[in-house]
Amino acid sequence: MLLNVTTFLTDFHRREKERGTLEQLFVTPVRPFGLLLGKLLPYLFIGFFELCLILTFMALRFSRAHSRQSLLLALLSLPYSLPRFSLGILISSKASSQAEAMQLAFLPILPSVFFLGLHLPRETIPTLLYPLSY
Numbered sequence: 001m002l003l004n005v006t007t008f009l010t011d012f013h014r015r016e017k018e019r020g021t022l023e024q025l026f027v028t029p030v031r032p033f034g035l036l037l038g039k040l041l042p043y044l045f046i047g048f049f050e051l052c053l054i055l056t057f058m059a060l061r062f063s064r065a066h067s068r069q070s071l072l073l074a075l076l077s078l079p080y081s082l083p084r085f086s087l088g089i090l091i092s093s094k095a096s097s098q099a100e101a102m103q104l105a106f107l108p109i110l111p112s113v114f115f116l117g118l119h120l121p122r123e124t125i126p127t128l129l130y131p132l133s134y
Helices: 002-009 014-019 022-026 032-061 068-094 098-106 109-116
Strands: none
Touching: 002 032, 002 068, 002 098, 014 022, 014 098, 032 068, 068 098, 098 109
16 A cells, blocks of 8 residues: 555656646646645545455455454554655655656665565664664
């Protein structure tokens, strides 16, 4: 979920800037907050739909009935995704091209994958960085 939302948001206004339609967005009668909200809501729905699919798969695969904890997890994941939205907007505004934005989207994800011990055992992490992996 984190990777998809951040990667999708790199398209946020980079596409309009490359096509030259960003100026048309600025002269629309919509307030900036409304424009921002209109651009973010589809990505919020995509991320929430992905989370619901994951929770449904977990319930079916592990024979666990949906409970209040699943609903609580879904609701608490919404504020958790807000920093990812702001990161995607930041990357989109600072990158000079779409390819650069896509590469920059993976940059904050690499340390989290490295420190999780998901692909490599945590014992192989350098001793200086080992306390960060908790």
